[in-house]
């Protein structure tokens with residue numbers, strides 16, 4: 001058994017370096033679960049001259065604790081972190097022998113093979129993987145032989161039992177999480193195949209759709225298909241090494257399918273994967289395109305934010321959403337609310353930048369009856385109270401005046417509000433999500449934002465990337481927005497001239513992000529003739545397009561680019577108008593401008609003058625087609641604006657053409 005080991009050895013070898021051990025411990029589930037148990041054990045053996053160790057399945061010491069004096073003595077035989085206590089290195093000893101025989105073992109004094117270890121007595125027991133039953137570690141308690149205690153071995157065995165049951169709980173929790181996520185995915189992505197795998201890539205659940213898709217497209221049953229290292233490599237090469245939860249899409253051309261891989265975490269650890277399968281070329285988008293909180297996008301950047309939001313949604317930790325204006329921070333905040341257990345409670349959004357300074361306190365904290373002149377007699381709850389059992393979304397948090405930040409901090413710390421004019425604290429139970437497009441760290445440096453408030457709010461911070469950094473999402477967004485607009489205005493869904501599409505998808509930097517894209521399309525849809533051309537765009541975009549290339553753009557009042565047939569119809573659900581139908585080309589005559597008053601409709605309704613219509617068109621141009629903004633500027637309701645658009649024939653033209 002001790003072949004090749006010199007019995008005169010005084011010490012074993014140290015084969016793991018400090019940074020190797022750090023790396024092992026950082027991701028070691030065994031260490032994480034064992035640590036509290038080992039600490040307990042250390043306390044129990046304190047002052048008995050014993051040392052407590054945890055070793056890996058090769059016999060390397062990963063953890064060592066105990067009496068300082070004894071540790072010093074043990075160092076002489078290299079009983080230190082990183083040392084190799086396998087039988088191959090130092091012959092019979094409790095750690096190495098326990099690994100060989102797979103049983104708890106006590107080795108006393110001269111029973112040790114090497115002379116340098118014979119002053120000691122040690123007791124070790126193995127820890128086994130709850131599923132494979134393989135040994136994954138050893139707990140050992142070592143002391144000088146004269147300090148031998150009869151109960152040491154049973155203490156070690158019990159400690160291993162406790163670690164083992166913590167591992168069982170961990171596995172049960174992970175399995176539960178995986179099965180929950182599988183069920184949710186199954187509902188979320190109807191018609192798609194869904195598979196759940198554990199962390200070792202073993203399938204634990206497969207839906208019928210996945211079986212059918214694989215049979216049809218790869219000609220194989222799931223089990224056969226999965227039993228292939230190349231498939232595993234293709235799917236998992238892209239996963240994040242750090243174990244961060246992520247989501248990405250892989251195309252398996254040889255099987256004719258696309259797979260969205262979602263990593264599943266539980267308790268901060270990767271515990272498995274979900275695979276969402278769909279045939280290549282299928283029009284049906286795999287769930288993540290529209291599934292989560294109405295967020296459109298399938299770029300890796302947006303999928304990664306979605307997946308993180310989905311994780312935090314199930315917790316109550318404060319979330320800080322960062323990103324430029326119009327990237328979708330509020331949409332994500334609503335998504336987190338909807339995906340979490342508070343979904344049946346209220347979602348209250350407060351724009352901290354839009355509230356007057358002197359109204360902030362009463363808006364957020366409410367006021368008691370008759371608190372100030374003009375206050376309601378019954379008092380009024382503030383936004384914190386309104387968000388009770390739900391979510392309070394503090395938008396534009398960077399705009400909150402510094403003198404008010406301390407009050408907000410106090411409420412977040414105490415989790416209770418006191419209405420103005422009252423001394424009665426009211427407990428608040430609201431999840432806090434804050435958002436800003438500003439650089440709060442920079443503001444802290446300039447003394448404009450409190451650091452303590454910042455740390456309260458950004459337990460988790462998520463940055464939503466600007467649209468120009470995830471251009472792959474632009475075609476999806478265009479499709480989605482045009483669908484919505486055609487439904488809202490009851491018009492056929494328009495297409496985009498190829499050149500305009502190319503400008504949108506590849507060249508324009510979208511400083512206003514998705515909001516700007518929405519407004520541009522809303523504007524263009526109002527003025528276009530079934531196909532969106534350059535002249536249908538708001539002026540800023542037209543100018544940007546002109547500066548962007550040397551292409552001669554149609555002047556404001558010019559006719560659409562004319563091509564043979566010139567019926568620029570949007571085809572089916574495609575975003576692009578057929579290139580054959582609308583090549584950008586030389587501008588021909590301009591019989592009627594769509595931005596100029598149409599004499600047939602300008603005065604169609606009593607009270608509607610050409611001048612009014614002109615003003616309305618001008619305003620629409622100024623606000624980039626944003627009807628809400630136009631209604632706000634006109635101080636009329638949106639529905640009144642629609643009526644006015646009808647009256648001046650703007651919507652009517654859209655419907656008839």
Ligand SMILES: Nc1ncnc2c1ncn2[C@@H]1O[C@H](COP(=O)(O)OP(=O)(O)OP(=O)(O)O)[C@@H](O)[C@H]1O
Nearest residue numbers: 294295296297324325326327328329330331514515
């Ligand atoms: N990924 C997306 N999918 C669909 N719609 C989106 C997406 N991102 C943003 N939007 C839409 O764009 C508009 C702007 O989004 P939102 O108000 O959430 O942005 P924001 O980042 O909160 O902006 P601000 O910082 O100016 O408050 C909304 O109409 C929203 O529905």
